[in-house]
Amino acid sequence: MGAPALVYVLIVAGWPLAQGIWYSVFDYSLLHPATRHFVGFENYRALWTDESARRSVVTTVEFTVAAVGLEFVFGMALALLLWRDGRFERICLALLLIPVTVTPVAVGLVFRALLAPEFGMIGYYAAEWGLSIPRGFLGDPNTALATIVIIDTWEWTPLMALILLAGLKALPSEMLEAAEVDGANAWQRFRVVIFPMILPAVFLGLVLRTMDAFRVFDIVFATSNGGPADATNVLMFYAVKQGLQFFNVGFAAAVANSMVVFIAIFAVILILLVRRADRSAIAT
């Protein structure tokens, strides 16, 4: 019974992946298909030697670290606020998860409108408070990436909070009571008792969000379009632009494959985490 799915995935995902590896060792442009020739690892080398490609790698890493970091801090705070199991908390959780379900390109458009320099609401109040940026937060190369980070944080913090909350809810209550009886204050309880015990959930949340943030595309496409001056040109965007707009298929495939390798490293960490969680679930 497992065969159809396995065969399907091997053909429809495996075949294009294999093709992608094949394309990546050619200088292959759809605009001049006749000049296609073998270049070995030249496309991969270009990721480091080409100025815009290297910048894209750096931008992606900066974006990922900043977004996942913020999401973790706010997600942890939200999870602690939602911990008490009451009606109010359950309703809040349901409503807080709405950003996760909204079409990402719609999210991008909303923030684009709110942040617009001349008519956007956020842009307007920022200017009122003396934080005036003539081309808007998304239009200035110095603030564009940070703005995308904040939009991503808005969209995905609730998911991080949910994963951490699942960790909190699985804690044995005797342990917490013992800490309280021992006279530990709230911060000590969190640092010494709670945080170490929800570490598996922490890692799970961080790994999952890192993999997704590394391949961010929709909100970039809908807000800054990679600009201004390539300030938000993340790898996924770079690969799509090179491959499907400039039709530099060989180079785009090399960029995409490099992303696969990086994400695969995180996928292995994820799998190890899930396996450990499985084992402890069986043990208890």
Added chain:
Amino acid sequence: MSRRVSIRAIVAQRAALVLALVFFLAPILWLISIAYKPKRDIFSLPPKLLFTPTFSNFDDVFRYFDLARLIESSLVIALGSAALSLLIGVPCAYALARSRARWTVGVAYFFLAIRTVPQVATLIPFYLLMRDIGLLGTWWAVIMLNATLSCAFVVWMMFSYFRSLPREMEQAALTDGCSQFGAFWRIALPLVRPGIIACTLFCIMFAWNDYLIPAFLTRAETRPLSVALLSAFGMLDITWGTLGALAHFSTIPIVLMALLLNRYFVQGLTRGVH
């Protein structure tokens, strides 16, 4: 648990949660509200909270877009991807969960790994493949590529559901003369209904909200709402009010579905490692 919490602490906690709600919901409420604002009020600054609602933005949506066709495209793509993923994914998950061979867990992790591949890696070669076999621009192309990711998600998630079922009931059915497929269809499947609902919800959500895959694999007549929404931006005659009205159709169905099926939605998010 008998923890005494002071009233002040509860008030502070709830106030913080309300603040968080405002932060996370305000942009969405704004998106909904601009659809009912007259053109001149949308960007009046300072913003106008009181305005006479108008439906002219919705009239514009009907004037500039073939809305029925857009909704049809989104529905076909979402339901088609979900149906295909469940049809091949659920039996596979069951087979993996019930097999005693050592390599089955490895296969399950293979599906989890497939779920993490960035779409662009498969999209570019898939685009060329579809172009060569003449399926570029059809719903089929989108459904096929969507289903690889969704089906991997379904296998992984249902694998964990089936594994947590005790084998005894199926074994009793088998000794009573039930076929292996009968044991799956009549005994195991009804017991994992929550998992099936959660999987369906997620498959529909991925496919409905996705932009990248349909943006490059569909053409004007087959594009879904998400693609139409972004391409409408910057078009002549399309105001932000019209975009807000169009966004109603692309966001509200999924938001409502997630709220109504919240229990399953939360299960999927925490259990499926999506």
